[in-house]
Amino acid sequence: MxxxxxxxxxxxxxxxxxxxxxxxxxxxxxxxxxxxxxxxxxxxxxxxxxxxxxxxxxxxxxxxxxxxxxxxxxxxxxxxxxxxxxxxxxxxxxxxIGIVFQDFRLLKDRNVYENVAFAQRIIQVPGREIRKNVPSILSMVGLAGKYKARPKQLSGGEQQRVALARALINKxxxxxxxxxxxxxxxxxxxxxxxxxxxxxxxxxxxxxxxxxxxxxxxxxxxxxxxxxxxxxxxxxxxxxxxxx
Amino acid sequence: MKISTLFYCMWQGLRSTFRNKWFTLASVATISACLFLFGLFYAILMNFQHMVKNAQDGVSVTVFFDEGISDERVLEIGELISHRVEVSKVEYISADEAWETVKVYYFEGNEDAEKGFLENPLEESDSYEVFLTDVSMHEALVSYLKSIDGVRKVNEAASVSNMLSGINVIIGYVTGGIIVILFAVSVFLISNTVTIGISVRKEEIQIMKYIGATDFFVRAPFVIEGIIIGVIGSLIPLVVVYMIYNQVMLYVAERFTYLSQLMQFLTVEEIFANLTPVCIGLGVGIGFLGSFTTVRKHLSV
Structure with a gap:
C-alpha cells in the first residue's frame, strides 16, 4: 500500500x-x-x-x-x-452525469426494464429507441434475462447493476x-x-x-x-x- | 413536450392512484367528508334562500290616489311605477274588487252584517298593488311613490321587507362563512394528507431529480393523481347528498304534508344543477392545489 x-x-x-x-x-x-x-x-x-x-x-x-x-x-x-x-x-x-448510490435508489414499484427506461423517458427518447437501448444496456451489465424482475427480487449486486444501467443509458x-x-x-x-x-x-x-x-x-x-x-x-x- | 410524454405522465398518475391505495383512500375520504358537509349546507341554504325569495315575491306596497283623480292620470301613474327597476309587477285593484275581497275576508259566514253596507265603503279606494324585485329596495320605492303627483297614500310593508332583507343578509353571511370554513378545513386536511403521502415518496422524487427529470415531469403524475382523487372525492358526496335529499323530500312529502304545502322546497334537479359543477370544481381545485404545492417543497433537490 x-x-x-x-x-x-x-x-x-x-x-x-x-x-x-x-x-x-x-x-x-x-x-x-x-x-x-x-x-x-x-x-x-x-x-x-x-x-x-x-x-x-x-x-x-x-x-x-x-x-x-x-x-x-x-x-x-x-x-x-x-x-x-x-x-x-x-x-x-x-x-x-450518471450517478449510482450505495443504496441503489431504484424505483421500487417498477421492474428492471422500467427503471432503466425511465432515464430515457425523462429526456423524451422515442419509444422504439427505448425498446432498443434498454435491452442492449441490460445485456452489458449482465441482466438481460431479468428485465421483468422488481428490485426486491434482485440481489444487492444485481440492483447495483440496474442502477449502473440506468446511469449509463443516456451515455x-x-x-x-x-x-x-x-x-x-x-x-x-x-x-x-x-x-x-x-x-x-x-x-x-x-x-x-x-x-x-x-x-x-x-x-x-x-x-x-x-x-x-x-x-x-x-x-x-x-x-x-x-x-x- | 411530446404527446407521448404527456400520456406517460398521465399513465403514471393513474397508476400511482391505484398503487398508493391507502393514500388515495385517505385523500378521497377527506375530500369526500368536506364536500359532503358542503353539499348538505348548500342544499339547506339554497332551500332557505328559495323560501325567502318566495316570501319576497309576495311582499307588495299599495298605492292610493287623490280623490277625484282622472282615469288617465291613474294610468300614467301605473306606467311610471311599472318602469321602475325595483318593481316586478303592478296590479290595478278597483274599489269594487277591494270591497269584494274585504267582504270575503270579514263577512264570510256572517252575510247579515254585510247587508248593513248599502254602498261600497271603499269608494275612492282604487289602488295599485306594487310587487318588488328585491325587498331591500323597499324604502327607495316607497319614497318615490310618495313623491308622485296624484298619490294620496302609500301602504308600506316596511317591517316584512326589513325582516326578509335581514334574513337574506344573514343567509348570505352564513353561506359565505360556512364555505370559507369548510374550504379552509379541507385545504388543511388535504394538505396534511398529501404531505404525508408525498413524504413517503420523497425518495422517488429525489431519484427522478438526480436522473435529470424536469419539475414538470416529476410533478405531472402527482398533479394528475391529485385531480383524480379530487374528482372521485367530489363524486362520492354528490351521489350521497343526492340520495339523502331525495329521501328527505319524499319523507317530508309523505309525513309532513302541511309543511310541503307551507314551504316550497327546491327539486333535487334544481339543487344539483349548481351543486354538481361547484362540487367537482372544488374537488379538482383542492386536489390540484394540494398536490401542486406539496410536491413543490420537494423539488429543490
Missing part, C-alpha cells in the same frame, strides 16, 4: 471535466465540510475519492450534482460554472459512484468495479467515492484522499491511506 505521498497531479486546464477552484462548503457555521479545495479531473480518468465518514467526500458529489452550492469558490463541470446554473437548467445539466460524460460497493459482498463488489472499469475504458470519466481499501489498493487508479474537508493526498496509481 502506498501512503503519505503529497504529489499533486498537474493537468492541462482544457482537459478538465471537473474542476474545483478554492471550494469551501459549510452546512453549519464554523464547521466546513470542505475547506478551500482545489481539484481537477480530466476527461476519461478513473478517480477514487477516499476518506473517513464526514471527511467531505459526499459533499463533493453533491456539489458536482448541483444538489448543494459551494459557500466559497467555483465548481466547473464540462466547462459549466455549476454555481451559475439556474434551477430550470439543472435537469439538462444532470443528464450528462453520460461522467459517472459518479457514491459508495457503490458499500452494501455488496466482495464478489459482487469486484463485479461492479470491473463494470466501472469497462465503462471507463469506453471513454466515460468515472469518479468513485469509497471506503473499500482492498479495491482501491488493487485497482491502482488515481486516488484523492480527503480528511476533514481538505485534500491531503492526490496520487496517480495511488492507494488507500490509513487514517491513523
Amino acid at each position: 502506498r501512503t503519505g505521498s503529497k504529489k499533486r497531479v498537474v493537468r492541462k486546464p482544457n482537459d478538465h471535466v471537473i474542476s474545483f477552484e478554492n471550494v469551501s462548503k459549510a452546512y453549519t457555521e464554523g464547521a466546513p465540510a470542505l475547506n478551500n479545495v482545489n481539484l481537477h479531473i480530466d476527461k476519461g480518468e478513473f478517480v477514487f475519492i477516499v476518506g473517513d465518514s464526514g471527511s467531505g467526500k459526499s459533499t463533493m458529489i453533491k456539489l458536482i450534482m448541483r444538489e448543494v452550492l459551494p459557500s466559497k469558490g467555483r465548481v466547473f463541470v464540462n466547462g459549466i460554472d455549476v454555481v451559475r446554473l439556474k434551477h430550470r437548467q439543472i435537469p439538462k445539466y444532470r443528464r450528462n 453520460p460524460d461522467i459517472l459518479l459512484a457514491d459508495e457503490p460497493t458499500g452494501n455488496l459482498d466482495p464478489k459482487n463488489s469486484w463485479e461492479i468495479m470491473s463494470l466501472l472499469e469497462k465503462i471507463n475504458e469506453n471513454g466515460t470519466t468515472v469518479l468513485v467515492v469509497t471506503h473499500n481499501r482492498e479495491i482501491v489498493n488493487a485497482m491502482q487508479k488515481r486516488v484523492i484522499t480527503v480528511k476533514k474537508g481538505i485534500i491531503v493526498s492526490d496520487e496517480e496509481r495511488g492507494g488507500y491511506i490509513d487514517e491513523d
Whole structure:
C-alpha cells in the first residue's frame, strides 16, 4: 500500500471535466465540510475519492450534482460554472452525469426494464429507441434475462447493476459512484468495479467515492484522499491511506 | 413536450392512484367528508334562500290616489311605477274588487252584517298593488311613490321587507362563512394528507431529480393523481347528498304534508344543477392545489 505521498497531479486546464477552484462548503457555521479545495479531473480518468465518514467526500458529489452550492469558490463541470446554473437548467445539466448510490435508489414499484427506461423517458427518447437501448444496456451489465424482475427480487449486486444501467443509458460524460460497493459482498463488489472499469475504458470519466481499501489498493487508479474537508493526498496509481 | 410524454405522465398518475391505495383512500375520504358537509349546507341554504325569495315575491306596497283623480292620470301613474327597476309587477285593484275581497275576508259566514253596507265603503279606494324585485329596495320605492303627483297614500310593508332583507343578509353571511370554513378545513386536511403521502415518496422524487427529470415531469403524475382523487372525492358526496335529499323530500312529502304545502322546497334537479359543477370544481381545485404545492417543497433537490 502506498501512503503519505503529497504529489499533486498537474493537468492541462482544457482537459478538465471537473474542476474545483478554492471550494469551501459549510452546512453549519464554523464547521466546513470542505475547506478551500482545489481539484481537477480530466476527461476519461478513473478517480477514487477516499476518506473517513464526514471527511467531505459526499459533499463533493453533491456539489458536482448541483444538489448543494459551494459557500466559497467555483465548481466547473464540462466547462459549466455549476454555481451559475439556474434551477430550470439543472435537469439538462444532470443528464450528462450518471450517478449510482450505495443504496441503489431504484424505483421500487417498477421492474428492471422500467427503471432503466425511465432515464430515457425523462429526456423524451422515442419509444422504439427505448425498446432498443434498454435491452442492449441490460445485456452489458449482465441482466438481460431479468428485465421483468422488481428490485426486491434482485440481489444487492444485481440492483447495483440496474442502477449502473440506468446511469449509463443516456451515455453520460461522467459517472459518479457514491459508495457503490458499500452494501455488496466482495464478489459482487469486484463485479461492479470491473463494470466501472469497462465503462471507463469506453471513454466515460468515472469518479468513485469509497471506503473499500482492498479495491482501491488493487485497482491502482488515481486516488484523492480527503480528511476533514481538505485534500491531503492526490496520487496517480495511488492507494488507500490509513487514517491513523 | 411530446404527446407521448404527456400520456406517460398521465399513465403514471393513474397508476400511482391505484398503487398508493391507502393514500388515495385517505385523500378521497377527506375530500369526500368536506364536500359532503358542503353539499348538505348548500342544499339547506339554497332551500332557505328559495323560501325567502318566495316570501319576497309576495311582499307588495299599495298605492292610493287623490280623490277625484282622472282615469288617465291613474294610468300614467301605473306606467311610471311599472318602469321602475325595483318593481316586478303592478296590479290595478278597483274599489269594487277591494270591497269584494274585504267582504270575503270579514263577512264570510256572517252575510247579515254585510247587508248593513248599502254602498261600497271603499269608494275612492282604487289602488295599485306594487310587487318588488328585491325587498331591500323597499324604502327607495316607497319614497318615490310618495313623491308622485296624484298619490294620496302609500301602504308600506316596511317591517316584512326589513325582516326578509335581514334574513337574506344573514343567509348570505352564513353561506359565505360556512364555505370559507369548510374550504379552509379541507385545504388543511388535504394538505396534511398529501404531505404525508408525498413524504413517503420523497425518495422517488429525489431519484427522478438526480436522473435529470424536469419539475414538470416529476410533478405531472402527482398533479394528475391529485385531480383524480379530487374528482372521485367530489363524486362520492354528490351521489350521497343526492340520495339523502331525495329521501328527505319524499319523507317530508309523505309525513309532513302541511309543511310541503307551507314551504316550497327546491327539486333535487334544481339543487344539483349548481351543486354538481361547484362540487367537482372544488374537488379538482383542492386536489390540484394540494398536490401542486406539496410536491413543490420537494423539488429543490
